Amino acid sequence: MRLLVTRRMTEAAERALTARFDTTLRDDGTPLTVQDARAALRYYDAIIPTLGDGFSAPAFEGGGLKTRLVANFGAGFNHIDVDAARAAGVIVTNTPGVVTDATADIAMTLILMTARRAGEGERILRAGEWAGWQPTQMLGRHVTGSTVGIIGMGRIGKAIAARCCHGFGMRVVFHNRSRVSSLDIPATQLADIGAVLSVADFVVLAVPGGSGTRHLVGAAELAQMRRDAFLINISRGDVVDEAALIRTLQAGGIAGAGLDVYEREPDVPDALRALQNVSLLPHLGTATAETRTAMALRAMANVVALDEGREPADRVN
Known part of the structure; x- marks a missing residue:
């Protein structure tokens, strides 16, 4: 098979991929444009794309496709129009499961960074502005024993909840679109997002991306959060109305935010970068060597399945 x-x-x-397939490893770090994706679909038997690649509906239109499988590298696949792919006879898969622990760890990193003002403290230190320890220096918030509210209780949400509960003795409340009946930690499912927002010290967004969750948290939702609460987003950037978040932070509507994803990645607004009460990471959710290798091998397993005449395990369309 010819694989891109x-x-x-x-x-x-890369060793595993090139040993198994006629593999082209694209050396350009920028996402595929829609035109690039359209051309690739007409040349390769299978493609392993990732975040930002332009597999929107126009890429699949017009016939002449050679690609039978788009095996996405990542659990999220909102950059792929799965309905258009299905209509064109192209299978789409993702890489669930293997991203869970690394992403949950980043959520905890951001909770701690925002609560204890770690990013702000490092900036002061690096700038040579630290005058020495004082009893009232850079006082933050206590994480242990506080309340975390998780929006989205899938694999990643559950892993975050377990870390919060078992590691930090936090009370866990959450909202999920469907009823969650099997949890191995004490956690309370609330009826709607507003109920979670109004009681949580830390609100963590762990929902999938896509049109159904775009701007799930906007001005109205941010207004329901307590003024001393923090918003943590490790899902997709457009789950939050970024402009509304900036206005809320500037006005002191919430205490701060921890973000690993952004609405128009890799662009991060100057107004957001200027805020001292925001911890910003460059989309590090799955950025461990072990996790990224596991993601690639999971995507590869779906391509192997297709090549061997089996149903890919992680089909999403």
């Missing part, structure tokens, strides 16, 4: 991998992968992943 749209970004460079870990050394271990």
